Amino acid sequence: MLRFILTRVSLIIPTFIGITLLAFFLIRLVPGDPIETMAGERGIDAARHEQLRKEFGFDKPVIVQYGIYISRVLQGDLGKSLITQAPVWEEFKSLFPATVELALCAILFALVIGLPAGMLAAIRRNSIFDHGVMGISLAGYSMPIFWWGLILILVFSVQLDLTPVSGRIDVLYYIEPVTGLLLIDSLLSGEEGAFASAVEHLILPTIVLGTVPLAVIARMTRSAMLEVLGEDYIRTAKAKGLSRFRVVALHALRNALIPVVTVIGLQVGVLFTGAILTETIFSWPGVGKWLIDAIFRRDYPVLQGGALLLGIVVMSVNLIVDLAYGLINPRIRHHR
Amino acid sequence: MTLNDLPTLTLSQNGHNPEPSQRTFIMKKSALLAAVCVPAFLAAAPLSAKTLVYCSEGSPENFYPGVNTTGTSFDASTQVYSRIVEFERGGTKVQPGLAEKWDISPDGLVYTFHLRKGVKWHNTNKNFKPTRDMNADDIVFMFERQWKQDNPYFKVTSPNHSYFDDMGMPKLLKSVEKVDDYTVKVTLNQPEAPFLADLAMEFAAVQSKEYADAMLKAGTPEKIDQEPIGTGPFYLVQYQKDAIIRYKAFPEYYAGKAKIDDLVFSITPDASVRWAKLQKGECHVMPYPNPADLQAMEKDPNVSILSQAGLNIGYLAYNTQKKPFDDLKVRKAINMAMNKKAIVEAVFLGSGIPAKNPIPPSMWSYNDTIKDDPYDPEAAKKLLAEAGYPNGFETDLWAMPVQRPYNPNAKRIAELMQADLAKVGVKAEIKSFEWGEYRKRMQSGEHQMGMLGWTGDNGDPDNFLHTLLGCASAQGNGSNVAKFCYKPFDDLVTKAKVTTDVAERTKLYEQAQVIFKEQAPWFTIAHAVQLKPVRKEVVDFKLSPFGRHTFYGVDIKGK
Numbered sequence: 001m002l003r004f005i006l007t008r009v010s011l012i013i014p015t016f017i018g019i020t021l022l023a024f025f026l027i028r029l030v031p032g033d034p035i036e037t038m039a040g041e042r043g044i045d046a047a048r049h050e051q052l053r054k055e056f057g058f059d060k061p062v063i064v065q066y067g068i069y070i071s072r073v074l075q076g077d078l079g080k081s082l083i084t085q086a087p088v089w090e091e092f093k094s095l096f097p098a099t100v101e102l103a104l105c106a107i108l109f110a111l112v113i114g115l116p117a118g119m120l121a122a123i124r125r126n127s128i129f130d131h132g133v134m135g136i137s138l139a140g141y142s143m144p145i146f147w148w149g150l151i152l153i154l155v156f157s158v159q160l161d162l163t164p165v166s167g168r169i170d171v172l173y174y175i176e177p178v179t180g181l182l183l184i185d186s187l188l189s190g191e192e193g194a195f196a197s198a199v200e201h202l203i204l205p206t207i208v209l210g211t212v213p214l215a216v217i218a219r220m221t222r223s224a225m226l227e228v229l230g231e232d233y234i235r236t237a238k239a240k241g242l243s244r245f246r247v248v249a250l251h252a253l254r255n256a257l258i259p260v261v262t263v264i265g266l267q268v269g270v271l272f273t274g275a276i277l278t279e280t281i282f283s284w285p286g287v288g289k290w291l292i293d294a295i296f297r298r299d300y301p302v303l304q305g306g307a308l309l310l311g312i313v314v315m316s317v318n319l320i321v322d323l324a325y326g327l328i329n330p331r332i333r334h335h336r
Numbered sequence: 337m338t339l340n341d342l343p344t345l346t347l348s349q350n351g352h353n354p355e356p357s358q359r360t361f362i363m364k365k366s367a368l369l370a371a372v373c374v375p376a377f378l379a380a381a382p383l384s385a386k387t388l389v390y391c392s393e394g395s396p397e398n399f400y401p402g403v404n405t406t407g408t409s410f411d412a413s414t415q416v417y418s419r420i421v422e423f424e425r426g427g428t429k430v431q432p433g434l435a436e437k438w439d440i441s442p443d444g445l446v447y448t449f450h451l452r453k454g455v456k457w458h459n460t461n462k463n464f465k466p467t468r469d470m471n472a473d474d475i476v477f478m479f480e481r482q483w484k485q486d487n488p489y490f491k492v493t494s495p496n497h498s499y500f501d502d503m504g505m506p507k508l509l510k511s512v513e514k515v516d517d518y519t520v521k522v523t524l525n526q527p528e529a530p531f532l533a534d535l536a537m538e539f540a541a542v543q544s545k546e547y548a549d550a551m552l553k554a555g556t557p558e559k560i561d562q563e564p565i566g567t568g569p570f571y572l573v574q575y576q577k578d579a580i581i582r583y584k585a586f587p588e589y590y591a592g593k594a595k596i597d598d599l600v601f602s603i604t605p606d607a608s609v610r611w612a613k614l615q616k617g618e619c620h621v622m623p624y625p626n627p628a629d630l631q632a633m634e635k636d637p638n639v640s641i642l643s644q645a646g647l648n649i650g651y652l653a654y655n656t657q658k659k660p661f662d663d664l665k666v667r668k669a670i671n672m673a674m675n676k677k678a679i680v681e682a683v684f685l686g687s688g689i690p691a692k693n694p695i696p697p698s699m700w701s702y703n704d705t706i707k708d709d710p711y712d713p714e715a716a717k718k719l720l721a722e723a724g725y726p727n728g729f730e731t732d733l734w735a736m737p738v739q740r741p742y743n744p745n746a747k748r749i750a751e752l753m754q755a756d757l758a759k760v761g762v763k764a765e766i767k768s769f770e771w772g773e774y775r776k777r778m779q780s781g782e783h784q785m786g787m788l789g790w791t792g793d794n795g796d797p798d799n800f801l802h803t804l805l806g807c808a809s810a811q812g813n814g815s816n817v818a819k820f821c822y823k824p825f826d827d828l829v830t831k832a833k834v835t836t837d838v839a840e841r842t843k844l845y846e847q848a849q850v851i852f853k854e855q856a857p858w859f860t861i862a863h864a865v866q867l868k869p870v871r872k873e874v875v876d877f878k879l880s881p882f883g884r885h886t887f888y889g890v891d892i893k894g895k
Contacts, residue, residue, distance in 0.1 A: 032772025035496065045813060048501070055495050083397045085493045085558050095577060153612050165613045168579060171389055171600045177576075283604040285578035293395075298772075 008322050012315055016308075020073065023307035024066050027300055033058060034082045034298040056082065069304065078308070079301035081294075088305035092287060096309075097180025098168060099286030102278070103271045105202055106210035107264065114214045115260070118221025122229060123248060134222070137215035145274055149208045149281035156204060163203050166283040170197040205282040209274050213267040220263045224256040231255075258329050265321030269314045385597035386892050388874070390885060391610040391619035392601040395578050400561035401538040402482050403494040410538040411885045412575075415583055415599065416458070417541035417566035418590075420449055420475060421532055425889055426878030428647070428699070428795025430532050434470060434542055434567065435520075444527030444836050445510075451475065451518040456588040457544050458571035461563055464550050470542065470567050472514040477545040479505075479512040479522075489548060492557045499539035499793070504528075527834040529841060533794035538884075542567065569594045569888035578603055595891040611869070614639060620871045620892070623885060627685040627744065633869050645698050646866040647792035647881040649691055649800065650742035652733075652753070652859040653778075653818040654785050660729055661784060667856040669719035670785075671709040673760045679752045680862045683745050687867055691860035693849050695800045698881055699792070700838075701845035706853050708860075716760045728761025734778065734786025738771045741883065742789035742864045749787065749861065779813040787861070788817055795881060797845045802829040805857065820857035 035044060035052045044052075053059045057068070072079065078088040117137075121130040157165045168182050169175060173194045178185050183202070186194035228234065229252055237247045276288035287306060294302035396412035397404055404410060422433035435449035457466035481489040482497040483506060500506070508531070510523040524531065534540070544565050551559045564572055567590065570583035581601035585594040602619055604610045607626040613619045615636060625633060625641075633639055654661035654670070661667055680690045692708035695701070720728060735750035736743065743749065750766045757764045764785075769777060778786050793799050803809060806829050807821035825848055832844040852858075870877050875891040 031770040036772040036776065044498075052496055055491070084562075085398065086562070091577065098579075150608055153609060158612050158615055161616070165616055165618055166604055166609050167602060167618075171580060171582075171602050171618075172387070174574065174582065279578075280605050281609060283579070283602070283606070283609065285576060285603070289578050289605065 004326055005323065008319055012319070015311070015315055019308055019311040020070060020304065021066075023304045024069060024300075025062070027295070027298070027303050028062060030295075030298070032298060034300065037296070037298045073308070078305035081302045082299050083297050083302075088301050089309075091290065091302065092306060092309050094177070094180070095285055095287045095290050097177075098182070098284060099272070099275050099279070099288060101181045101183060102202070102205055102209060102284060102286060103268070103275060105206040106271060106274075107213055107267065109206050109210035110214035110217050110267070111264070114217030115221055118218040118260075119225055119248070119253070119256075121218070121222045122225030125226065130222075133218055137218045140211045140215035141219075143211060145208060145212075145277040146281060148211060149204070149278060152204050152208060153281070164197075164201050166201075166281070168198065168201050168284060169194065170201075173197060205278050205284055208281070209271060209278040212270060212274060213264075216263060216267060216270075217260065220260050221256065224259045225252060228252045228256045254328070258325060261321055261325055261328065265318045268317045272310055272314065386595070387598040387600060388596045388621070388887060388890060388892055389600045389602050389619040390887070391604040391613050391622040392581070392885075393603075393607075393610070393623055394605055395603055396575075396581070398493055398561045399564035399572065399575075400493050400543070401541045402478075402497055402500065403561075404538070405498050407883050412581055412601065413541060413564065414538055414568070414884055414886055415570040415888075416564045416568045416572055417543070418455075418568050419536055419538075419540050419542060420478075421536045423533075423536045423795065423880070423882070425886065426880060428533075428881050430536050433536070434475070438532075440836065444529075444834070445524050447522045447524070447531065448515070449475070449520045449522070451520065452590060453518060455567050455590045456586075457547070457567055458565045458586055460571045460573075461547075461565055463554070463559070463563070464547050464565065466544060466546060466565065468546060470544070471517045472520045473517075473545045474542050475520045476512055476514050477548060478540060478542045479509065481543075481548075482539070483509060483512075488552055489557060489560075493561045497539070499537060503530075503534045503537070503539075503793070505534070527836065529833055529836050530794055530796035530798045533796045537794050570599050589888075591888075594888050596887065599887050614869055614871065617871065620874045621877060621885065622869055625867055625869050627687055630686060630867070638872050639869050640872055642868045642870055642877065642879050644866050644879040644881065645689055645696055645863050646741065646883060647696055647698060647795065648742040648790060648864055649694055649696060650688075650740070650787070650789035650861040650864065651691070651694070652785055652787050652861060653783075654857060654859070655781055655783055655817075655819055656821075656857050657781065657819040658784055660723070660725060660731070663723050664855065665719050665723035666725065668709065669716040669723065669760070670757070670762070671716075671856050671859050672712045672719070673716035673762065674753050674756045674859060675711045676708070676859075676861065677711070679749055682752060683748050684862055684864065685744075686865075687744070688862035688864045691863050692853070694805065694852055694858065694860060695797050695845075695849070696792070696863045699795065699797055699800075701797045701842040701849075703846040703849040706849055709853075709856070713756075713760050720760060720762075725761075728763065730763045730765070731784045732767050732786075733757075733764040734767050734774070734783045736771065736774060736787055737768045740789055741791055743787065743861070744864070746787050776813070778817045779815065781817070781819050783817075786817065789861075790815075791883065792881070797841075798829065798833050801845060801848055801852075802833055805852065806830065818857035820855070822851070822855055822857075825851045825855065 035049055057065065080087050081091060117133045121133040124130050153165055156163045164170065169186065173191055175182065175185050175189050175194060178188055182198045183195065186198045234247060234252055237251045272288065275286055276292055278284065279286045279288040280292065287310065291303060291306045294306065392408065392411060394408040396409040397406065399413045399416065401410055401413045419433045420435045421430050423429065424431050434452055434455060436452045437450050439448045451472060455470040457470060459466055480487045482500040484490060508524050508528055510525045513521045515521050543560060547565050548560050551557050569586055569589045571586045573584050574580065574582040580603060583599040585597050587593045604613060607624055608629060610622040611625060611629045611633065614622045633641055654667050656662055676690045680688050692706055693703060720726065733750050733754060735746040739745065747768065754764045754766060768774065777783070778788055790800060790804055803815055805816055805820050805825065807826040808814065809816040810819045810821040828844045828848040832841045835841050835844070866879055866883060868879055873893040875893055877890045880886060
């Protein structure tokens with residue numbers, strides 16, 4: 001097991017270098033620099049532009065800039081946003097909990113509905129239920145997030161008046177961030193109704209962000225289940241006279257879960273991508289919107305730092321998933 | 337929960353049960369909640385006094401307008417600060433601010449500002465308590481922070497004091513002196529008529545010198561730009577990036593407390609979502625509506641749409657130093673070949689008016705007697721033949737890649753222009769670059785003809801006519817992208833710049849517009865109309881010609 005963990009962890013280093021390289025050079029390939037972007041229609045004269053480039057350290061060769069950046073990163077310094085002058089880490093810290101809260105709710109939503117739906121569809125293969133689930137999940141998977149979010153707002157918020165349109169909590173509540181997770185902070189604040197308001201605000205974004213993972217999980221569970229249900233040992237279990245429930249829940253599900261767990265791990269990356277759009281539609285103050293703004297403003301440090309931090313999060317989640325995979329499947333753990 | 341639910345909240349807070357209809361509403365909500373996430377219980381929110389919610393479009397960069405260039409940032413900080421002089425609410429007229437009155441020397445070089453006494457700083461920051469009222473030191477600090485490179489604050493937050501530089505302050509200012517605690521003397525190197533208007537702009541917001549010194553000593557100078565202390569009508573309570581900005585009315589504001597008690601910016605980047613929020617009463621005022629939503633907005637009985645021709649111009653500039661546009665006849669011909677009315681109607685969808693002058697109609701000295709070049713393809717063909725292009729010519733046609741306040745869709749406009757031009761034999765190839773690159777190349781004059789535009793800074797015609805069409809800015813990478821340098825025109829706008837008498841300046845500018853039309857360096861496209869959907873309970877919200885959103889003086893009905 002130790003060897004397994006070490007192999008997995010050692011893979012993180014090249015990935016880390018890859019992310020810093022990509023984030024650093026890709027944004028610099030985009031034409032324009034932060035100084036010009038800030039200048040707008042007004043423009044900026046060449047001498048002043050040069051002077052400011054020097055101030056920001058953009059006059060040095062790119063490779064030197066990269067060296068400086070990496071040495072600072074290794075010392076734990078991600079730099080400051082060029083636009084707000086706030087340290088990248090501070091901004092990330094204040095915004096990330098919102099993304100985590102939304103992502104957790106979304107994946108929970110996807111699991112709670114996707115797993116049973118996939119299982120049932122597999123058990124009742126070729127039934128109307130099966131076709132229904134697969135059809136809907138295909139539609140869900142192909143749904144453009146932006147459109148889907150707006151439709152939900154129009155129907156549930158504007159027409160039916162069931163949910164608030166956007167934001168994380170009603171503006172009347174003044175909640176000081178403690179954990180950054182508003183569901184917890186609103187409870188801690190003791191303000192009446194704050195928690196309910198936070199929950200209400202979570203509903204639509206959760207559904208929108210959870211739709212794609214839900215579709216993937218349902219389809220994955222179904223096909224994994226189908227495969228397992230066709231195995232000899234299932235036939236044996238049935239022949240032994242075990243109840244249908246025991247066969248499915250104990251013998252089949254555990255084995256079917258292995259590929260599903262991997263997919264869940266991969267969905268974390270998908271969630272962050274989806275969060276960019278979901279956060280924009282629902283005015284959700286998370287890191288997705290922050291990174292998009294950084295691209296438009298050519299805020300190099302934010303983009304580099306944000307990509308790196310998110311990369312680390314995705315890598316860690318995948319590492320945990322790999323380890324969990326090992327736990328579920330002894331063959332992987334003992335494989336030499 | 338919406339603001340309109342407030343009466344319900346009052347009831348339940350007093351311990352009464354909600355009305356039956358409200359109860360079913362709450363039950364419906366709870367059922368949905370329980371279905372999706374954790375079981376929820378709904379209860380009353382803390383009742384707030386008069387709260388106005390503004391669905392703003394984005395997060396400010398910081399709270400120091402001296403280094404900002406975006407309206408989003410200005411909107412966030414303008415509530416907090418005051419300036420030496422202020423623009424009147426809803427207009428471009430300059431009126432007293434922190435300076436009660438001022439004297440201008442006869443040669444127009446020395447401005448003496450007499451400051452208001454007893455102006456209080458916000459006393460709301462946990463790290464700093466002001467011990468004195470606003471005085472001349474603060475005014476001098478405002479200038480020196482942006483002007484003197486050796487000022488310890490010059491580089492704090494950003495060394496790029498964009499507007500201060502653009503308004504020509506570093507060259508213009510000779511000295512800024514504190515005469516006594518309540519008198520400041522500013523001496524200029526040359527007379528400059530728009531100087532007062534410049535000081536009413538956002539970049540000239542006055543910050544506390546005492547706060548700055550304290551933060552410098554504490555080693556956290558950037559705090560003054562992140563946790564701002566001002567003398568403005570509202571003080572900042574909380575800012576959460578991409579979520580919310582919360583202000584409260586400052587009871588000791590020198591002009592009296594604001595009519596509303598709380599001001600909330602609910603940051604909502606998507607225009608359709610802003611509209612959904614406005615409809616539901618989750619906010620009271622929203623900027624930048626989606627043109628496609630306008631029809632629905634007009635039908636909503638709870639919403640009124642305020643409109644005003646903005647202080648802007650969208651135009652197509654001919655590069656007057658390049659062939660074939662160095663020939664006046666060609667420029668005139670192209671002006672007549674394009675159907676302006678159709679273009680504006682198709683692209684602006686009711687949010688723009690066709691432009692004939694380079695300055696907007698809401699600006700003083702706008703010359704309404706000028707006749708626009710008519711749409712007349714036949715005459716255009718004739719003129720082209722006279723200029724030696726009987727079969728037309730080939731040209732490029734640059735279109736911005738992004739939406740701008742003065743031009744919602746440059747590429748679409750370019751396509752319409754291209755079609756019109758083809759009818760007179762001119763083959764135009766549409767070109768575009770990444771936005772920063774686009775501007776840079778236009779400014780260096782790489783184009784033959786290209787679209788750009790301008791939004792006014794200080795409400796002074798000088799800011800359009802001299803900045804965009806004067807000889808000084810036609811050189812190098814200046815903002816005169818038509819590279820138009822025509823002495824009779826330049827003489828007029830240069831003279832107007834140093835004349836302080838408004839009547840005389842008006843005459844000069846009116847004449848300059850006549851020459852502009854004759855010389856046709858631009859095809860003036862449109863002035864975008866500023867449309868602001870506002871809920872009906874909002875009282876006395878005034879549109880700012882500068883596109884600012886200020887809430888002092890605004891009230892909310894029925895609360």
